Amino acid sequence: xxxxxxxxxxxxxPMGDQKSTFTIVDNGDGTFSGSNAGAQGALxxxxxxxxxxxxxxxxxxxxxxxxxxxxxATVDGDSISGSIxxxxxxxxxxxxxxxx
Numbered sequence: 001x002x003x004x005x006x007x008x009x010x011x012x013x014p015m016g017d018q019k020s021t022f023t024i025v026d027n028g029d030g031t032f033s034g035s036n037a038g039a040q041g042a043l044x045x046x047x048x049x050x051x052x053x054x055x056x057x058x059x060x061x062x063x064x065x066x067x068x069x070x071x072x073a074t075v076d077g078d079s080i081s082g083s084i085x086x087x088x089x090x091x092x093x094x095x096x097x098x099x100x
Contacts, residue, residue, distance in 0.1 A: 003055055003075040004032070009096030014089060015064070022080070022096060026050065032057070043069070061086070 004026040011018040020038030024045075027033060032048040036059060043059040053076065059069045067089070073082025078098035083091045 003050055003053060006099040007080045007096040008099050009080065009094055011084060011092050011094040013092050021099065024055065
């Protein structure tokens with residue numbers, strides 16, 4: 001299953017719904033790069049891994065406070081859904097649909 005592409009996502013955060021565009025660029029070796037761009041700016045993906053239709057990655061958030069976000073999500077056709085572990089903020093659900 002191809003997971004590469006851009007997804008219009010919503011994360012249910014303590015600060016309300018956070019909309020973003022999440023981009024997956026398949027590196028062809030079981031890893032991916034990309035970014036998650038929203039109103040608070042863009043976060044670069046690192047440690048991105050693809051396992052079938054499951055993707056995991058990390059991002060370093062600066063605002064509202066420095067925290068490493070650890071994400072696990074599943075791509076199902078044109079949908080993506082998962083959970084973002086945000087340190088002391090706990091886990092936040094995220095979901096989205098493929099753009100275009």
